[in-house]
Amino acid sequence: MSSSRLCWPTPNGLPALGPSVILAACVLLLVISASAVELDLVRLFTAIPRMFEFASHLLVMPDWEYLPTLGVNMLQTIEMTFLATSIALVISLPLGVMAAANASPHPAVFHATRNLLTLMRALPELVWALVFVSAVGLGPLPGVMALSFVTVGFMGKFFAESIEVVDARQIEGVAAHGASWLQLRTFGIFPQVFPDFVGTVMYILDHNLRAAAILGLVGAGGIGYDLVMAMRMFDYDRLLPIALSIYVVVTVLDRLSDRFRRRLI
């Protein structure tokens, strides 16, 4: 009759080495860090009723008088996003070229720019926002500064990566007709990477909207401030409207950017 000994589909019947090692390593890391993250299942389970209680607090009539302010602050958040992304776009175009191995004017420039971009995106926006608030005061200015700064780091990197995978033969074609250094990049490289650029910008806009929504936490403008204040002052009638407006704006931008991307490419 058939044997019912179980085994894996490998020559020796044991699970494959690669996946097993990776799995074991991950489990090990999680176990080691469990205490650092203060993992406490009891605490989690006892918190569940509190979560429901909190959720029930949210389901109250919204603070109607607050809604106009909400609208203004959401608009501010959206404006910060677009402005910061635009500023970053203008700066990232030349930086991206300089950070691309096949388009950079000089190897030294290439390495310097690459490292600069890595540093620019290393710290999260909120950290820079903290620093800039400390430098120029409260308001949307430090927020836009922080957002632009970090965005250049990411956009520059993505642009450089897109440039590095262009088809060299198309570039050769343009070069063979005596194009200058700048013309080569404008007419040879740029048309090829344009779809990728659009995708990158859309993705970054999406990310920046969420980032802008929380910069207000440290006073750098936008809806984040309202959010934190509402939590701290237990203004439950404002919390749900704020959360919902963030959700709606993010989703609308998401759908719009999908459509925009399809039209452009």
Place this chain on the structure above:
Amino acid sequence: MSTLEVVRPPLPKKPFNPTPVWLSGWLVVMWLIIVDLDLSFETLLYGAQDIVEYFSRYSTPDFADLSRYVELLMQTLATALWGSALAFIVAVLLSPLAARNLTPNATVYRIARETLNFMRAMPDLLLALIFVAALGLGPLPGALALGIHTAGFLGKFFSESLERVDAGVYEAVSATGASRLQVVMYAGWPSILREALGYTLYIFDRNVRMAAVLGLVGAGGIGLALHDTLRMFNYNESSALIIVILITILIIDYLSTWLRGKLN
């Protein structure tokens, strides 16, 4: 010598190029935003000197409290790790349901998709605030917030990868009489495993940055320490903290890029 008059057949009418319109529209919008946000270029310029002076205050980092910083850093990394693990598990469970070619029916698809979108849309900071309110201070609410928020991203990535697998492969496995779950396990995941792991590493990278920052709302980690030192204008310690955070993020970034390179 006779001169021939060149008669050229007319070219088709040049299609309307909307680019100048878009470009000027964009510039107008930017200008309007600057006005509305009341951003003063003057303040920025005049403040430039101030800013240089301001940044010079960070030039002498004070590493006296380094051991505490490292401990907080471990907490931050642990938060990111557990958050990413939670995100991975949730994403693995939901993404086949959110993949058009694997989902059992349209309703389940819609619900799964919208759930993932909702998780993505909620900023992790907001979720962290809520979880801190429910669980108290510490890294655990931060891990939960990160986990739920990034589950949305990971779920979307995974389901889009699953949708890109050749339909024929799914067909072949289900033609053997396999159940939907088996099709997902044997034709879905093996086909996208490399991409999936790459995305997961990317999300872990991102979570390390966010975990550093969640401390600002009491969700543990090094962010809280930075907030305190900055608030008390303790620039030397802030500088030390920023350097510690920076080095950690750079190391994780480098490791994850290296790992992702090996996956390809």
Place this chain on the structure above:
Amino acid sequence: MSKIIIKDVAKRYANGFEALKGVSTEIPAGSFTVILGPSGAGKSTLLRTINGLETPTSGSVQIGEQTVTHASLREVRSQVGMVFQHFNLVDRLSVMTNVLTGRLSHRSWLGSLLYLFQRCDMDIAHDALIRVGLTDKAWNRADRLSGGQQQRVGIARALAQQPRVILADEPVASLDPVTSEEIMGLLREICTRDGITVVVNLHQVELAKRFADRVIGLNEGVVVYNGAASGLDRATLSRIYNRNGDQVDEQLETMLAYA
């Protein structure tokens, strides 16, 4: 045992296109049947109604005692193996694991979740690999094999199901002539030795003449020939391959070329 009864099957798509218009036929158990016809004749559609990959708009398909319905789909499919034109193997998995996917309908959900198989499943898969002559490649990744080898893995996967019927949808269309011969020979040998009913879609008339017992000629969704392979004379082939009512006999070669 594994007789296929196709009763009045019609398939009409949402855009109004009628792929099949009332096809009725019986495919005897253990026979090697080839379906011939020009592109768009409905060969693929007909084949796929047998294992439920297409649902007929009207009519029914019965395999042995069992009717193909939405409820019986998995049970039917476990008894019907399928071989595809583009092989449809899971590229990143080993040859052995690909063949083992043929055993999935016999595995519990928990076991298959963990990629666990029973010893007897491994033996059946091993036997299938011996049958197709690929044991030395058992642990290679499926995408590292040549086209002919990949198709043999596909056949091994079907064999691992221990099926009553094997369907092959243009199994050699992506292969060179020599390899095509090998694959058709393999399918024929399986049919003769194991008594499995084999139904193959082909567009190469020569292969049909050499390997088939019976031929079903399909043109624009209607059966225009249903008989022995030896009956494939010029007149029959004209009927099968003519388009838009062309009757000219001398243009047969051209018609076959464009089929």
